[in-house]
Amino acid sequence: MDREETLVCGLMVKDPIDKLLDDATSGKSLFKNREVLHFTFMPELVLHRDDEQKKVTQALIPLLKKARPSNLLVYGKPGTGKTLVVKKVLNKIQEKVKDGSFPIQLLYANAKEETTLYGLLIKLGRQLIEKGREKEFPTTGLSISEVFNRIVSAIEKNGLNTVFVIDEIDYLAELVSKTGKDVFYSLTRANERLKKGSLTLIGISNDLTFKERLDPRVLSSLSEEEIVFTNYTVNQIKEILTERIKEAFIPNVLDPAALNLCAAMSGQEHGDARRAIDLLRVAGEIAEREQSDMIKEDHIRRASLKMEEDKETTALTSYPLHEKLLILAVMKANGNSTGEIYQSYKSLCKTTRQKDLTQRRVTQMLSEIEMTGLISGKIVHQGMHGRTKKFALTLNPDTVKKAFKEDLVLEDLL
Ligand SMILES: Nc1ncnc2c1ncn2[C@@H]1O[C@H](COP(=O)(O)OP(=O)(O)OP(=O)(O)O)[C@@H](O)[C@H]1O
Ligand SMILES: [Mg+2]
Numbered sequence: 106m107d108r109e110e111t112l113v114c115g116l117m118v119k120d121p122i123d124k125l126l127d128d129a130t131s132g133k134s135l136f137k138n139r140e141v142l143h144f145t146f147m148p149e150l151v152l153h154r155d156d157e158q159k160k161v162t163q164a165l166i167p168l169l170k171k172a173r174p175s176n177l178l179v180y181g182k183p184g185t186g187k188t189l190v191v192k193k194v195l196n197k198i199q200e201k202v203k204d205g206s207f208p209i210q211l212l213y214a215n216a217k218e219e220t221t222l223y224g225l226l227i228k229l230g231r232q233l234i235e236k237g238r239e240k241e242f243p244t245t246g247l248s249i250s251e252v253f254n255r256i257v258s259a260i261e262k263n264g265l266n267t268v269f270v271i272d273e274i275d276y277l278a279e280l281v282s283k284t285g286k287d288v289f290y291s292l293t294r295a296n297e298r299l300k301k302g303s304l305t306l307i308g309i310s311n312d313l314t315f316k317e318r319l320d321p322r323v324l325s326s327l328s329e330e331e332i333v334f335t336n337y338t339v340n341q342i343k344e345i346l347t348e349r350i351k352e353a354f355i356p357n358v359l360d361p362a363a364l365n366l367c368a369a370m371s372g373q374e375h376g377d378a379r380r381a382i383d384l385l386r387v388a389g390e391i392a393e394r395e396q397s398d399m400i401k402e403d404h405i406r407r408a409s410l411k412m413e414e415d416k417e418t419t420a421l422t423s424y425p426l427h428e429k430l431l432i433l434a435v436m437k438a439n440g441n442s443t444g445e446i447y448q449s450y451k452s453l454c455k456t457t458r459q460k461d462l463t464q465r466r467v468t469q470m471l472s473e474i475e476m477t478g479l480i481s482g483k484i485v486h487q488g489m490h491g492r493t494k495k496f497a498l499t500l501n502p503d504t505v506k507k508a509f510k511e512d513l514v515l516e517d518l519l
Pocket of ligand 1: 143144145146147148150151152153154181182183184185186187188189190310311345378379382
């Protein structure tokens with residue numbers, strides 16, 4: 106008798122954990138190299154971005170001629186290859202100039218990954234100095250302007266010609282608005298302060314409204330040059346996927362119909378290569394978990410649903426407590442007016458022994474949550490009683506319950 110099997114009521118039963126582990130080790134994997142589908146992977150071949158690669162390279166060519174390039178703003182919808190292309194160009198330039206006499210330093214930071222402006226500047230500053238001297242850019246304690254002064258001195262000291270790439274720069278605009286410091290202005294004009302060396306700023310953004318929110322002085326400086334990344338077509342996405350598949354999966358496990366569906370689903374809106382690659386990875390995982398020997402259309406569809414649900418869950422769990430209570434209030438008083446939702450919210454506060462917020466604040470919070478699409482609002486005219494706004498949940502109540510169940514305060518409400 107197999108040691109892992111036990112006789113229960115006359116039936117041979119295999120331990121469920123052992124079964125899963127055995128299937129995972131003995132079952133064949135559909136993946137050849139999962140890493141290839143991870144968002145940090147840099148593919149050798151960058152398809153359909155020749156123009157963009159040329160433009161970004163051209164913008165930085167002055168560096169090779171020992172001159173300062175113009176500041177540059179790179180734009181385009183999510184998943185159109187902006188980060189990939191800019192990083193590839195930086196790598197190639199760095200490779201080319203590594204032994205040159207003209208000191209060039211290319212720095213990269215993603216503003217979305219930083220929670221504070223201070224953190225972002227420290228991250229950039231540390232890339233300017235030699236290893237072991239990180240203390241010059243401590244993780245706390247300096248004023249923003251002092252960090253900035255230190256960045257300028259580090260550049261001057263070695264006469265560095267620097268390029269600061271700030272990816273997702275729209276988040277920097279947010280960090281700046283929180284601290285009220287005009288770092289944008291200082292960064293874009295830093296060059297004028299430098300006695301030696303230079304600083305070029307490359308901003309990357311997928312938020313097309315971001316420009317309108319900038320101070321005109323900053324904008325004119327930052328967008329000395331602009332490069333727009335166009336959207337991929339469904340066919341281009343399909344070709345990008347076809348390349349990736351060769352390295353990611355063992356041969357012939359992807360049903361051609363599934364590939365078409367994946368490209369179509371990601372190409373529909375604006376041709377988002379990231380979404381396409383993510384869909385493929387999740388579909389592959391679902392198919393593998395089921396021990397299926399092929400990835401089929403149905404796996405792609407289910408992957409899409411799962412990703413949608415995961416996105417909603419992440420959004421829900423990251424809300425502070427009162428927003429969560431309010432979402433539950435909308436759920437309980439689904440389709441009701443703001444006033445009724447407020448009553449429902451107050452009663453939830455009472456049950457959970459939380460001090461309730463004012464109706465004015467709650468109304469404001471409702472609008473904020475509405476912007477994320479988790480709830481939807483509709484103005485309803487009520488004749489002589491004027492008008493009111495009614496709110497309803499746009500997602501499955503079970504998703505909300507699952508997302509909030511970890512929160513101890515909410516446990517009893519679910
Ligand atoms: N032309 C391409 N060839 C191969 N892979 C690509 C191509 N374009 C994008 N990708 C892949 O798609 C994913 C998204 O690309 P990237 O991160 O560059 O998008 P992005 O424009 O920076 O998006 P966001 O604005 O959301 O940051 C990455 O995994 C990248 O490797
Ligand atoms: Mg990017």
